[in-house]
Amino acid sequence: MTGRSVPPPDSVASAEEAVVFVIDDDESVRQALRNLFRSIGLRVEVFGSAHEFLQHKLPNVPSCLILDIRLPRLSGLDFQAELAKADIHIPIIFMTGHGDIPMTVRAMKAGAVDFLTKPFRDQDMLDAVAAAIERDRARRDEAKVLSELQALFATLTPRERQVMKLVTAGRMNKQIAAEIGIAEITVKIHRGHIMRKMGAKSLPDLVRMAELLGVGPASEGPQT
Amino acid sequence: MTGRSVPPPDSVASAEEAVVFVIDDDESVRQALRNLFRSIGLRVEVFGSAHEFLQHKLPNVPSCLILDIRLPRLSGLDFQAELAKADIHIPIIFMTGHGDIPMTVRAMKAGAVDFLTKPFRDQDMLDAVAAAIERDRARRDEAKVLSELQALFATLTPRERQVMKLVTAGRMNKQIAAEIGIAEITVKIHRGHIMRKMGAKSLPDLVRMAELLGVGPASEGPQT
DNA sequence: GGCGACCCTAAACCTCGGTATGATCCCGCC
DNA sequence: GGCGGGATCATACCGAGGTTTAGGGTCGCC
Numbered sequence: 001m002t003g004r005s006v007p008p009p010d011s012v013a014s015a016e017e018a019v020v021f022v023i024d025d026d027e028s029v030r031q032a033l034r035n036l037f038r039s040i041g042l043r044v045e046v047f048g049s050a051h052e053f054l055q056h057k058l059p060n061v062p063s064c065l066i067l068d069i070r071l072p073r074l075s076g077l078d079f080q081a082e083l084a085k086a087d088i089h090i091p092i093i094f095m096t097g098h099g100d101i102p103m104t105v106r107a108m109k110a111g112a113v114d115f116l117t118k119p120f121r122d123q124d125m126l127d128a129v130a131a132a133i134e135r136d137r138a139r140r141d142e143a144k145v146l147s148e149l150q151a152l153f154a155t156l157t158p159r160e161r162q163v164m165k166l167v168t169a170g171r172m173n174k175q176i177a178a179e180i181g182i183a184e185i186t187v188k189i190h191r192g193h194i195m196r197k198m199g200a201k202s203l204p205d206l207v208r209m210a211e212l213l214g215v216g217p218a219s220e221g222p223q224t
Numbered sequence: 225m226t227g228r229s230v231p232p233p234d235s236v237a238s239a240e241e242a243v244v245f246v247i248d249d250d251e252s253v254r255q256a257l258r259n260l261f262r263s264i265g266l267r268v269e270v271f272g273s274a275h276e277f278l279q280h281k282l283p284n285v286p287s288c289l290i291l292d293i294r295l296p297r298l299s300g301l302d303f304q305a306e307l308a309k310a311d312i313h314i315p316i317i318f319m320t321g322h323g324d325i326p327m328t329v330r331a332m333k334a335g336a337v338d339f340l341t342k343p344f345r346d347q348d349m350l351d352a353v354a355a356a357i358e359r360d361r362a363r364r365d366e367a368k369v370l371s372e373l374q375a376l377f378a379t380l381t382p383r384e385r386q387v388m389k390l391v392t393a394g395r396m397n398k399q400i401a402a403e404i405g406i407a408e409i410t411v412k413i414h415r416g417h418i419m420r421k422m423g424a425k426s427l428p429d430l431v432r433m434a435e436l437l438g439v440g441p442a443s444e445g446p447q448t
Numbered sequence: 449g450g451c452g453a454c455c456c457t458a459a460a461c462c463t464c465g466g467t468a469t470g471a472t473c474c475c476g477c478c
Numbered sequence: 479g480g481c482g483g484g485a486t487c488a489t490a491c492c493g494a495g496g497t498t499t500a501g502g503g504t505c506g507c508c
Contacts, residue, residue, distance in 0.1 A: 096325070099325060100325075100341075101320070101323060101324075101325065101328050101339060101341050102341065104325050104328040104329060104332070104339075105328060105332065105338060105339045108328070108329065108332035108333070109332070109338075114329060114333075115325060115328075115329045117324075117325050117326065157483090157484065157485085158484095159484080159485065167428075168428050169428065170425060170426025170427070170428040170429050171426075172463095172464070172465090173464070173465070173466095174464085182485085182486070182487085183486075183487055183488085184464095185486090185487060185488070185489090186485075186486055186487065188465070188466060188467085189466095189467090189485090189486085189487090190485090191465080191466080192465095192466065192467070195466095201394060202394030202395075203394070203427055203428065203431075203465095204391075204392050204393065204394040204427065204428075204431045205394050207427075207428045207431040207432065208431065208435065211432065211435065381453085381454060381455085382454090383454075383455065384454095396494070396495090397494070397495070397496095398494085406455085406456070406457090407456075407457055407458085408494095409456090409457065409458070409459090410455075410456055410457065412495070412496060412497085413455090413456085413457090413496095413497090414455090415495080415496080416495095416496065416497070419496095427495095
């Protein structure tokens with residue numbers, strides 16, 4: 001506890017263990033960005049193509065992706081769409097030498113953090129990266145909470161899920177009993193199980209969990 | 225009840241009573257856009273300057289604003305910022321003859337719906353307007369619900385607000401009583417008043433209202 | 449001074465929520 | 479066949495929630 005080097009508490013907070021990924025087919029650009037981010041102590045991984053990047057497995061820390069809109073085989077915009085389709089939500093910062101406005105609009109609409117025109121000021125890139133990392137950190141925090149909740153919810157039996165939905169909808173035990181055709185006492189049993197399994201310390205607690213889980217009028221299974 | 229004309233249910237839904245506002249210093253552009261929107265039966269109001277637009281009082285229906293990034297006195301981006309500062313959240317669609325990427329990025333980051341380069345296809349503008357109107361409709365719906373809730377919440381006495389916060393946090397009546405130093409029976413009374421005044425039909429109901437209202441750990445009053 | 453709020457409390461009473469004990473039934477699996 | 483999990487239910491008991499009735503007090507305002 002004494003000789004412990006202080007792991008930078010960092011007023012910049014968002015730094016921590018964050019990683020910046022760079023995809024660009026120009027070696028000199030990769031080199032320059034690598035140096036830029038290293039200079040402020042940020043982990044960097046560079047790639048020459050989207051394909052190369054996809055080989056690499058993503059670490060479980062806040063991160064962001066910087067890519068040129070003109071990639072070797074795939075356009076940056078298409079790659080952005082690919083990632084979204086694959087449910088990979090890493091924040092993206094675009095760079096471009098000769099981009100146009102429609103491209104910019106499309107990228108931003110699709111959720112890009114920023115769109116920088118080359119040459120850009122180092123500070124602009126650093127600002128964009130800070131914003132992107134922060135966005136990813138926030139997203140990860142939310143996702144973590146949600147997945148933990150979903151794991152708990154998964155332990156409920158079908159009957160318990162059904163009862164939970166009705167309980168959080170505000171129905172009384174007797175109403176639930178009548179609605180699904182069982183005895184009130186049985187509803188109470190289920191209810192007790194639900195509270196225990198979900199780790200809810202109170203009804204309001206459970207209601208908030210249900211909100212996050214989208215347990216409600218939501219019809220099961222994707223329709224249309 | 226018999227001779228009632230059906231007020232167009234409209235499969236296009238978003239149309240209804242929507243209004244499109246156009247600000248441009250070029251008379252021919254105003255004219256062209258006016259015709260375009262009229263042709264599909266959309267209400268339009270045109271203005272030659274931002275100032276002129278501000279004189280006009282905004283109707284209480286879904287609407288959107290179309291403006292050139294180059295306005296007479298004020299830049300379109302600055303005007304966008306002005307509106308945000310004045311808490312006017314009408315969706316904005318930008319047009320530009322010679323805009324650049326940084327402008328586009330700034331506009332999109334500030335929440336613009338779209339950014340069209342002149343000349344644009346009529347259909348692109350119509351699509352953008354449809355999206356903008358829909359966004360405004362959704363925002364208005366949410367705002368309406370929230371303001372109604374706030375009106376109810378405003379009828380609560382300070383004590384009732386305090387108790388509501390604790391109730392929705394999941395505290396038991398006896399805990400609340402101990403925490404604020406009153407008798408449990410009094411807490412029950414307050415609780416009854418809260419449910420009635422807020423129009424909550426169940427505790428889960430009240431919890432959801434509290435969520436929307438941000439009633440919780442939120443410290444009172446703006447700090448900093 | 450009186451009227452109306454807000455806030456507090458007590459007693460009585462009822463409903464609702466929740467747990468424990470004990471038991472039955474069905475089903476899938478080793 | 480037996481074992482475990484899921485679902486069901488009864489009885490009994492207790493604590494929490496909620497209303498009514500009937501008060502009490504302190505403000506501020508007309």
